[in-house]
Amino acid sequence: GENVEQHPSTLSVQEGDSAVIKCTYSDSASNYFPWYKQELGKRPQLIIDIRSNVGEKKDQRIAVTLNKTAKHFSLHITETQPEDSAVYFCAASEGYQKVTFGTGTKLQVIP
Amino acid sequence: NAGVTQTPKFRVLKTGQSMTLLCAQDMNHEYMYWYRQDPGMGLRLIHYSVGEGTTAKGEVPDGYNVSRLKKQNFLLGLESAAPSQTSVYFCASRGGVENEQYFGPGTRLTVT
Numbered sequence: 001g002e003n004v005e006q007h008p009s010t011l012s013v014q015e016g017d018s019a020v021i022k023c024t025y026s027d028s029a030s031n032y033f034p035w036y037k038q039e040l041g042k043r044p045q046l047i048i049d050i051r052s053n054v055g056e057k058k059d060q061r062i063a064v065t066l067n068k069t070a071k072h073f074s075l076h077i078t079e080t081q082p083e084d085s086a087v088y089f090c091a092a093s094e095g096y097q098k099v100t101f102g103t104g105t106k107l108q109v110i111p
Numbered sequence: 112n113a114g115v116t117q118t119p120k121f122r123v124l125k126t127g128q129s130m131t132l133l134c135a136q137d138m139n140h141e142y143m144y145w146y147r148q149d150p151g152m153g154l155r156l157i158h159y160s161v162g163e164g165t166t167a168k169g170e171v172p173d174g175y176n177v178s179r180l181k182k183q184n185f186l187l188g189l190e191s192a193a194p195s196q197t198s199v200y201f202c203a204s205r206g207g208v209e210n211e212q213y214f215g216p217g218t219r220l221t222v223t
Contacts, residue, residue, distance in 0.1 A: 043214040089153060097161060099212055103153040
């Protein structure tokens, strides 16, 4: 089955700096890669996703890149703000069934 | 449009007791999932369903059973609770044009 590895497990950045979280996946058949943000005590919320026919996708301060050959994808947050502090999860899915999650990155934005 | 809802929000069980967690979605999604979330381990899939009347095992199915008698509901059962099942349980559904996955608010379960 699919295996998703996520790094780093914790990340501290100064407000206004950029943050990058990286994930690798094992199943070359995976074609859908969502990213979730989870605030303390809340449910995971989808913030951006990318499909295998696209190399990069942006939404305001958030971008995701995908390298299918190397089987890795990354989340980039620019101009970080204190409200970006949360745990971020990457995930990978093949088709319309199971979604496999990484173990999460705790991002702390220091004011 | 409530999205995905879960009941109860919190529960404390004694070892050996049983309970059922209910997940409901009003988005007409075909796919539904039960995850557990433990510190440092991300979200692990317990069981899932690809449609009404179907269920399948996920990554950590032991000690749990599920049923999907109606498309909008997905039930997770613990027949004999164990302390190792102390966790936060999230239900999710997936479907629609974009096939995005949406989570319920979670159930915090403690087994003593």
